[in-house]
Amino acid sequence: MYKLLLSWRYLRTRFIALASIISVTLGVATLIVVNSVMSGFVFEMKSRLHGILSDVEVAAPLLGQIHNPEYHTDVIRKVLGNDIESMTCVVRNPALLTFEVNGRQWTQQVMLLGIDDESFGKVTDFHPYLQNTHKREQFSFNLEEHGYPQWVANGCKDWIGESAWDYRRRKFQKIRQAETRRLEQERLYDLAAAEYLEQQAAKSRAWDANQADDSSATASTAHYDSVDSSEQPIAASPATFIGPQAPDRSSAKKSMSESGFQYVPLPEKAPDFAALHAQRAETASETKPSGLTLAPTHFSQAGGKLRELRKFSPVDAHARFRDEPNVEEFFNPEEDQYTGIILGLAIAKRKTIIDGELTDFYMVRPGDDVQIMFPTVGGTAKPISENCTLVDFYSSNMHEYDSSFAFVPLKELQKIRGMVDPLTGDASVSTIQIKLKEGANLDEARDKLIAQFPPESYPYDIHTWQDTQRPLLSAVNMELTILNLLLFMIIAVAGFGILATFFMIVVEKTKDIGVLKALGAPSSGVMSIFLGYGMALGLVGTGAGVILGLLFVRYINQIAAVVQMITGQEVFDPAIYYFSEIPTIVSPLMVVLVGLGAILIAVLASVLPALRAARLHPVEALRYE
Amino acid sequence: MSRSTAAQPAKLPSSPRKSGTTPLKLATQTLMSATSIHKSYRKGTLEVPVLKGVDLEIAEGSFTAIVGQSGSGKSTLLHLLATLDAPDQGAVYFQDRQIDNLPSRQREAIRNQEFGLIFQFYHLLPELTTLENVLVPKMVQDGFFSYLRNKRAYKKRAADLLEMVGLGHRMTHRPSELSGGEMQRTAIARALISEPSIILADEPTGNLDEQNGDEVLETLNSLRNQENLTVVMVTHDANLAQTADKTIRLVNGKVV
Numbered sequence: 001m002y003k004l005l006l007s008w009r010y011l012r013t014r015f016i017a018l019a020s021i022i023s024v025t026l027g028v029a030t031l032i033v034v035n036s037v038m039s040g041f042v043f044e045m046k047s048r049l050h051g052i053l054s055d056v057e058v059a060a061p062l063l064g065q066i067h068n069p070e071y072h073t074d075v076i077r078k079v080l081g082n083d084i085e086s087m088t089c090v091v092r093n094p095a096l097l098t099f100e101v102n103g104r105q106w107t108q109q110v111m112l113l114g115i116d117d118e119s120f121g122k123v124t125d126f127h128p129y130l131q132n133t134h135k136r137e138q139f140s141f142n143l144e145e146h147g148y149p150q151w152v153a154n155g156c157k158d159w160i161g162e163s164a165w166d167y168r169r170r171k172f173q174k175i176r177q178a179e180t181r182r183l184e185q186e187r188l189y190d191l192a193a194a195e196y197l198e199q200q201a202a203k204s205r206a207w208d209a210n211q212a213d214d215s216s217a218t219a220s221t222a223h224y225d226s227v228d229s230s231e232q233p234i235a236a237s238p239a240t241f242i243g244p245q246a247p248d249r250s251s252a253k254k255s256m257s258e259s260g261f262q263y264v265p266l267p268e269k270a271p272d273f274a275a276l277h278a279q280r281a282e283t284a285s286e287t288k289p290s291g292l293t294l295a296p297t298h299f300s301q302a303g304g305k306l307r308e309l310r311k312f313s314p315v316d317a318h319a320r321f322r323d324e325p326n327v328e329e330f331f332n333p334e335e336d337q338y339t340g341i342i343l344g345l346a347i348a349k350r351k352t353i354i355d356g357e358l359t360d361f362y363m364v365r366p367g368d369d370v371q372i373m374f375p376t377v378g379g380t381a382k383p384i385s386e387n388c389t390l391v392d393f394y395s396s397n398m399h400e401y402d403s404s405f406a407f408v409p410l411k412e413l414q415k416i417r418g419m420v421d422p423l424t425g426d427a428s429v430s431t432i433q434i435k436l437k438e439g440a441n442l443d444e445a446r447d448k449l450i451a452q453f454p455p456e457s458y459p460y461d462i463h464t465w466q467d468t469q470r471p472l473l474s475a476v477n478m479e480l481t482i483l484n485l486l487l488f489m490i491i492a493v494a495g496f497g498i499l500a501t502f503f504m505i506v507v508e509k510t511k512d513i514g515v516l517k518a519l520g521a522p523s524s525g526v527m528s529i530f531l532g533y534g535m536a537l538g539l540v541g542t543g544a545g546v547i548l549g550l551l552f553v554r555y556i557n558q559i560a561a562v563v564q565m566i567t568g569q570e571v572f573d574p575a576i577y578y579f580s581e582i583p584t585i586v587s588p589l590m591v592v593l594v595g596l597g598a599i600l601i602a603v604l605a606s607v608l609p610a611l612r613a614a615r616l617h618p619v620e621a622l623r624y625e
Numbered sequence: 626m627s628r629s630t631a632a633q634p635a636k637l638p639s640s641p642r643k644s645g646t647t648p649l650k651l652a653t654q655t656l657m658s659a660t661s662i663h664k665s666y667r668k669g670t671l672e673v674p675v676l677k678g679v680d681l682e683i684a685e686g687s688f689t690a691i692v693g694q695s696g697s698g699k700s701t702l703l704h705l706l707a708t709l710d711a712p713d714q715g716a717v718y719f720q721d722r723q724i725d726n727l728p729s730r731q732r733e734a735i736r737n738q739e740f741g742l743i744f745q746f747y748h749l750l751p752e753l754t755t756l757e758n759v760l761v762p763k764m765v766q767d768g769f770f771s772y773l774r775n776k777r778a779y780k781k782r783a784a785d786l787l788e789m790v791g792l793g794h795r796m797t798h799r800p801s802e803l804s805g806g807e808m809q810r811t812a813i814a815r816a817l818i819s820e821p822s823i824i825l826a827d828e829p830t831g832n833l834d835e836q837n838g839d840e841v842l843e844t845l846n847s848l849r850n851q852e853n854l855t856v857v858m859v860t861h862d863a864n865l866a867q868t869a870d871k872t873i874r875l876v877n878g879k880v881v
């Protein structure tokens with residue numbers, strides 16, 4: 001009884017006990033907060049790292065291939081059995097991506113992934129990271145009409161602007177109109193030139209006739225009269241024509257046609273295209289104007305069904321590139337798209353400053369066409385180039401992925417890269433990705449697969465997603481361990497504080513200890529006063545620390561906001577971390593462990609002083625005042 | 626342990642040194658005795674003998690004064706009697722039982738229940754109130770639950786004792802709020818709470834002025850008469866020693 005009473009009284013009447021409690025409280029709270037935030041970060045980071053990496057992967061070397069993937073998937077299914085959740089085949093190869101930004105070429109390297117529409121999303125977290133809301137639910141490589149976000153987030157204007165079919169139609173409409181205008185103008189110039197030539201030819205004939213009359217002066221005047229005053233500079237050098245000898249007729253015509261073509265003035269106003277169309281249609285039936293074979297008619301007449309004509313030949317993967325004009329002839333970019341491609345958002349997104357505000361600028365956007373260039377498979381790899389239409393962005397907020405990945409349909413890529421056997425029609429792949437069931441041991445699965453496909457006989461690289469990100473993950477883990485170690489030292493410091501405090505209290509209480517012993521208290525009782533005191537300190541400090549820590553974690557974002565308001569310094573910049581707020585995960589086990597650890601340290605710190613108190617000789621303790 | 630055992634005829638071990646100078650009161654029983662007690666303190670290699678063969682007997686219900694010069698070993702002797710320390714040689718008997726060599730548990734029990742200790746510097750616990758200070762021996766004696774069970778009775782007895790020593794109105798005060806005399810009277814109440822057979826007091830008035838000292842002695846005296854207490858008191862006060870039934874004078878570590 002006296003133990004409890006005295007422990008309690010010592011606790012209540014000692015200011016220094018309060019200091020010890022506060023140090024324990026702060027230590028515990030800090031450990032809980034830091035651990036929660038760190039595990040929040042690590043969790044977010046891991047799920048991001050995992051992102052589009054499958055659990056386990058059987059990969060051929062960079063430009064190699066896995067032949068007969070069906071056989072491999074069967075074997076894998078047999079080896080891993082029930083652990084498999086789903087599997088998908090992927091073709092992966094490095095490629096060059098080229099697109100135009102304001103008329104300039106932009107080229108960069110990407111990792112091109114040919115993915116299966118159906119199964120890829122089941123193996124990896126691919127769909128949730130797509131930007132188009134329709135594609136997240138119903139995935140395809142077609143350009144969508146709607147669903148592209150025009151969002152404002154992350155503290156800066158995040159403007160993707162116009163996208164999708166609307167944008168593509170308008171863009172190519174503009175291009176077509178400009179082209180039409182250009183062609184019409186060219187045609188007008190041609191017509192004018194032809195007319196002029198006709199006139200000149202007539203003049204020339206008249207001149208020839210005059211020459212025959214042998215009257216050079218009249219001929220000269222007649223020539224000047226016949227020329228329109230506005231076209232005077234064209235006949236700039238009459239000296240060419242005036243000579244003692246009659247110039248050769250054909251050479252004169254040639255020089256005139258050249259100068260005439262150069263100096264025909266632009267029409268005053270824009271030509272009436274509708275009328276011109278009609279006129280052209282008339283004249284087309286009669287006479288075909290020379291140099292106007294690229295008439296704009298086929299832009300309007302092409303339709304979606306013509307897309308089939310662009311299909312790749314299974315026999316000759318390169319056929320399409322050898323006679324490209326054939327394909328282009330039926331392709332109407334206002335209504336057709338090339339093979340869909342999905343790019344990492346960071347490839348296209350740049351920051352720019354508009355009106356003093358940080359704004360996102362998209363170098364390409366869904367609806368634009370891009371070119372990709374990559375080598376074919378096999379020993380005699382040849383570079384090939386392919387047009388694609390950007391249909392969506394992929395954003396996992398992992399810069400490493402977002403800045404390098406590009407996705408195209410698996411089947412198309414297999415065809416283009418020549419991975420399809422022309423005789424059997426079997427297609428090879430470069431990677432088989434496996435998603436395991438929740439809780440399955442990845443390393444074990446990987447080892448089983450390595451045993452099945454030993455590197456001596458198979459040129460495959462088999463690894464888990466963690467293997468791929470090993471350096472980063474182990475760095476993070478080490479960071480976490482060291483952080484915990486350092487923080488635990490904080491509690492240890494609190495522990496030594498308690499130790500020192502207790503020694504002081506024992507010295508201060510020497511006389512009381514002597515009295516208690518004189519009154520018959522056993523050494524163990526005296527000892528338990530101080531152990532109980534330490535325990536009480538630990539309990540109270542830990543309890544307060546746990547409550548404080550959990551409250552802090554609960555309101556960490558509000559606290560960050562307040563700190564930011566006071567200091568003006570941004571505590572948590574979402575743009576750096578890609579999280580809209582500070583992620584936290586409170587693990588009950590961690591809280592319990594930290595609490596127990598703190599109490600243990602407090603008790604341990606009180607053991608030595610308590611022992612000393614127990615060993616005190618009552619006479620010594622009582623002797624002097 | 627009951628008083629009735631003490632009523633049996635004392636069978637003291639005969640000691641050759643037993644001095645004839647001590648007047649024997651045949652009418653009373655011996656409650657406590659010490660034979661041939663030697664005690665020395667070691668200061669480095671130097672051995673300082675303090676007690677060199679002390680014999681004494683304390684009769685039940687008597688008032689014994691221990692006097693002697695400062696440094697003569699009075700406190701040392703009292704501590705040995707109270708089993709707070711062990712003698713180098715010799716034995717201490719209490720109610721015909723040698724107690725100096727008992728295991729610590731039993732010595733603690735005897736100290737707690739049979740002895741009432743009073744010190745020169747009161748030695749109250751500063752964190753506890755007057756009442757709680759008086760209750761400390763009971764708290765030490767009982768376990769947690771039995772104390773709670775008996776708390777009411779203990780509190781009543783403690784309050785009665787405080788009333789008796791004239792501190793009924795100071796029960797919730799802290800020692801720091803009491804005068805020296807009041808503190809010593811609290812210490813007396815504490816010594817009496819367990820209904821001890823013997824009071825061992827080391828200069829209870831040594832730190833008090835004359836008036837306070839007299840008050841304390843008066844209290845002690847009246848209690849002694851009321852409860853038929855045996856008292857052993859170390860004192861410098863010659864007058865006080867005069868009133869004692871028996872005076873033990875220590876000179877050079879020996880009783881004279």
Ligand SMILES: Nc1ncnc2c1ncn2[C@@H]1O[C@H](COP(=O)(O)OP(=O)(O)OP(=O)(O)O)[C@@H](O)[C@H]1O
Pocket residue numbers: 666667668673675693694695696697698699700701702
């Ligand atoms: N722990 C110790 N170590 C060494 N010497 C000690 C120790 N305790 C006591 N002494 C010595 O023993 C002698 C007797 O001490 P004690 O306290 O018994 O004297 P006392 O008669 O009570 O004196 P006073 O009247 O001043 O209280 C003294 O000389 C003291 O110096």
Ligand SMILES: [Mg+2]
Pocket residue numbers: 699700701
């Ligand atoms: Mg003394």
